[in-house]
Amino acid sequence: MTLQTHSDHKTQRAAATYWFNELRSGDMNEQEQYWFTQWLCQTRENCLAYRQMECDWACFDAIAEDAAILAAREEDRNTFLGNGVSCVTLFAATTGQALLSAGLAGG
Amino acid sequence: MINYCERVISTWMNEYGSGLRRYFAPRVNNADIDDLVQEVFFQLHLQVRQQDTEIHNPQSYIFTVARNLLISRSRHQKSKSRTFQDALEYEFEIPDVISPERAVIGMQEYRRVVKAIVGLPPRARAAFQFHRFEDMTYQDIAEQMNISKESVKELIHRALVRIRQVMEDET
Structure with a gap:
C-alpha cells in the first residue's frame, strides 16, 4: 500500500489541469492523446484528479449567472474585447464632460 | 464504471423520483418540477462518477442535492417570490437524517467558487471567463487579447489551478 x-x-x-487544458485548446495530436490516456489509466488517483477537473468545469455552469x-x-469584456470602450465608460465620460462644461459655464 | 453509474442512478430514479416530485411540488411552479428532478439526477450522476465510492444513505444524499438546488435557484430568483423563500425554510418532507452542516455545503461551495473566480489575476480571469462563459475558443481569445495561443493556455491553466486551490484551502 502506498501513502x-x-x-x-x-x-x-x-x-490533470495540464491535460484538461490541452484537450480544450484543441492542440492535442494523436501521440499526445495516447500519452494522455496512458496517464489517465496509470493510477486511480490520476483518474480521480481528472474527474475532479471535469466536475469543477461542469460546476461553473451553476455560477455563470451569479451577480458578481x-x-x-x-x-472583462469591456477591458479586453471589442474596441475597449464600454457603454458605461462612454456614458460616464460624456456625462462628466457635460457636467464639467455646465459647471464651468455656471461658474 | 459508467455502467455501474447508470445502474445506480436508474435504481434511485425509480425509488426516489416520485418522492422528489412531491418535495418540489409545493415549492416551485409545476412546469419546473420535471427539470428540477432531472437536474438532481444529473448532479448525482456527476457525484457518483467523481467519488467512486458507495453512497450509504442515498435518500439523505438525494434530498440534500434537491435542497441545495432550490437554494441556488432561489439566489437567481430572489426578487421574484417571497413565499418561495419561505417555503425553503420550511423543512417538511425532508427526512430528518440530513444534518444542517451537510445541507449548506452546496451553498458554501457556490460562494467559494464565485470568490475564487472574481479574485483571479485580471488577464487569467479574462481568458478563463471568455472560454468558459462566452464560448470563445483559445484561438479567438488569443486574437482578441492580442497574445499567442500558448499564452492563452498559460492563463487558463493558472486560473484553473487557482480556483481549485482556493476551493481546497477553504474546505
Whole structure:
C-alpha cells in the first residue's frame, strides 16, 4: 500500500489541469492523446484528479449567472474585447464632460 | 464504471423520483418540477462518477442535492417570490437524517467558487471567463487579447489551478 502525500496530490492536480487544458485548446495530436490516456489509466488517483477537473468545469455552469460573476464578465469584456470602450465608460465620460462644461459655464 | 453509474442512478430514479416530485411540488411552479428532478439526477450522476465510492444513505444524499438546488435557484430568483423563500425554510418532507452542516455545503461551495473566480489575476480571469462563459475558443481569445495561443493556455491553466486551490484551502 502506498501513502498518498500532499505533493503527490499536487502533482496529480497539476497534471490533470495540464491535460484538461490541452484537450480544450484543441492542440492535442494523436501521440499526445495516447500519452494522455496512458496517464489517465496509470493510477486511480490520476483518474480521480481528472474527474475532479471535469466536475469543477461542469460546476461553473451553476455560477455563470451569479451577480458578481456577471459583473466580472462584463468588466472583462469591456477591458479586453471589442474596441475597449464600454457603454458605461462612454456614458460616464460624456456625462462628466457635460457636467464639467455646465459647471464651468455656471461658474 | 459508467455502467455501474447508470445502474445506480436508474435504481434511485425509480425509488426516489416520485418522492422528489412531491418535495418540489409545493415549492416551485409545476412546469419546473420535471427539470428540477432531472437536474438532481444529473448532479448525482456527476457525484457518483467523481467519488467512486458507495453512497450509504442515498435518500439523505438525494434530498440534500434537491435542497441545495432550490437554494441556488432561489439566489437567481430572489426578487421574484417571497413565499418561495419561505417555503425553503420550511423543512417538511425532508427526512430528518440530513444534518444542517451537510445541507449548506452546496451553498458554501457556490460562494467559494464565485470568490475564487472574481479574485483571479485580471488577464487569467479574462481568458478563463471568455472560454468558459462566452464560448470563445483559445484561438479567438488569443486574437482578441492580442497574445499567442500558448499564452492563452498559460492563463487558463493558472486560473484553473487557482480556483481549485482556493476551493481546497477553504474546505
